[in-house]
Amino acid sequence: MMRRPWIGRLLLVLASLLLWLSIAEVWLRRTVGACGLTPFRNATIAGIPHELVPGRVTTYRGVEVRINRLGFRGGEVEPKPEGAQRIALVGDSFTFGNGCSESQTLAACLERELARRGRPAQVVNCGVPAYNADDVLALTTGRVLALEPDRVVYVMVANDVDESQQVAVIPPDATIDECADFPLHSAALQWLGIKGSALLRATGLRGGGYVDKILNRWKGEGGERLERAFSGLAAACRERGAALTVAIYPFMVRRDVNPFAPIEEDAARRCQRLGIACVPLVDAFGRDEDLSKYWIGPLDTHPDARANEKAAAFLAERLAK
Numbered sequence: 001m002m003r004r005p006w007i008g009r010l011l012l013v014l015a016s017l018l019l020w021l022s023i024a025e026v027w028l029r030r031t032v033g034a035c036g037l038t039p040f041r042n043a044t045i046a047g048i049p050h051e052l053v054p055g056r057v058t059t060y061r062g063v064e065v066r067i068n069r070l071g072f073r074g075g076e077v078e079p080k081p082e083g084a085q086r087i088a089l090v091g092d093s094f095t096f097g098n099g100c101s102e103s104q105t106l107a108a109c110l111e112r113e114l115a116r117r118g119r120p121a122q123v124v125n126c127g128v129p130a131y132n133a134d135d136v137l138a139l140t141t142g143r144v145l146a147l148e149p150d151r152v153v154y155v156m157v158a159n160d161v162d163e164s165q166q167v168a169v170i171p172p173d174a175t176i177d178e179c180a181d182f183p184l185h186s187a188a189l190q191w192l193g194i195k196g197s198a199l200l201r202a203t204g205l206r207g208g209g210y211v212d213k214i215l216n217r218w219k220g221e222g223g224e225r226l227e228r229a230f231s232g233l234a235a236a237c238r239e240r241g242a243a244l245t246v247a248i249y250p251f252m253v254r255r256d257v258n259p260f261a262p263i264e265e266d267a268a269r270r271c272q273r274l275g276i277a278c279v280p281l282v283d284a285f286g287r288d289e290d291l292s293k294y295w296i297g298p299l300d301t302h303p304d305a306r307a308n309e310k311a312a313a314f315l316a317e318r319l320a321k
Contacts, residue, residue: 021188028187031297033062033099035176040129042170047138049165052128053172060176061099061300070143073125074102077147084120087319088144090136091155094249094303095127099296104305106155109312117316124149133160133229141236151243153315154233156267158251158260159214161222182299190299201259211259218263227270234276246271247315250282252291252301277318284314 036059040050052073057066068076073096080086089095089107097105107125114121126144128135136154144152182190197209214222230246237244248267251260258264264280271278285291285307294307303311 024191025186025188028191028298029179032178032187032299033060033297035060035178038170038174038176039065039067040170041172042167045138045142047142048128048131048135049167050128050130050170051139061178061296063099063101066102070147073097073105073127074107077124078122080122081120084122085150086147087121087123087151087153088126088140088147088149089123089153089155090140090144091127091249092131092136092157092160093127093129094157095125095155096129097125097127097308098129098302099300100302100305100308104308106303106308106312106315109305109308110315113309113312113316114319117320119316119320127155130165131160132162132164133226135164136160137229137232137236140233145236145240145242148240149242151245151319152233152237153245153247153319154229155247155249156226157249158218158263158267160229161218161226161263162214163217163225187299194299198253198257201257214260215263218266222263223266223270226267227274230270230274230276234274243277245277245279245319247279247281247311249303249311250280250285250291252294252303252307254290254292255282255287279315279318281311281314284310 037056039052039056039058039060041053043049043051045051052067052071054067054069054071057064059065065073066075067073070077087110089110095106097107102108105125107123111121111123114123124147126139128139131139133156140152179185179187183193197211201211234244246267248264250264251258255261264282268278268280291307292301294304296302296304
């Protein structure tokens with residue numbers, strides 16, 4: 001008989017937790033960017049897992065995405081304006097601009113910033129989500145350099161050391177389930193996982209997971225994969241008369257807790273050794289600044305428009321030197 005009050009209290013606590021979890025689930029799901037018809041198709045270039053569908057307009061990660069007839073995000077690539085250089089930005093979802101409208105992408109921000117500085121340029125967004133360093137090299141040599149850019153900027157992020165995705169058949173009418181990768185399709189559980197993993201990493205208690213997977217890939221063949229891509233890009237750009245810059249976009253957290261800092265620093269060292277101009281975009285932000293405030297949303301660690309504006313201003317300054 002004495003245990004019944006405790007059982008009642010326990011049930012009340014559990015009911016309260018379930019209520020708050022349900023409220024969090026509803027709110028967090030509203031922050032997840034909706035997806036429509038897939039912007040991807042099977043690649044027509046050897047060596048890459050997928051490419052963007054030319055001419056498609058769809059919803060991806062909560063924003064409208066238009067793809068021009070050349071297969072790049074944005075409007076059609078017009079003839080280069082008189083007195084302006086053409087800059088091609090290559091990379092993955094950070095370059096593509098997951099969750100950002102077209103005007104908020106790094107490419108658009110850089111074009112505006114260069115114009116403001118009196119150095120007009122046509123900046124083409126050649127980023128494709130889920131690409132790694134090998135994929136960037138293959139796309140650049142297979143399609144991007146045909147644009148005859150004056151400069152190629154590889155916007156590198158730490159997970160570019162990972163292996164390419166396996167090629168899979170992509171139906172032309174496929175749609176994307178934006179919650180497919182969440183535990184039990186739950187936005188609340190995904191948020192708890194993100195926060196819990198960050199806390200455990202900070203205390204040194206967590207092993208395994210995505211972060212350790214990328215670090216292990218880097219320690220394996222990932223570093224060589226980066227160097228091979230850097231060398232290949234440098235040679236291809238040199239042959240076509242284009243300058244090459246590697247801009248390293250940081251993982252969007254504070255510097256002192258960035259688990260991918262060793263990869264970013266290693267990439268910069270490899271660029272220096274190869275004689276490639278390198279711009280660490282982490283220096284666009286405050287040394288003690290928490291970059292998680294620039295996330296697209298609580299469940300999406302991609303940089304938002306404010307981050308891209310800061311990165312573009314810093315990059316434009318370095319390109320002007």
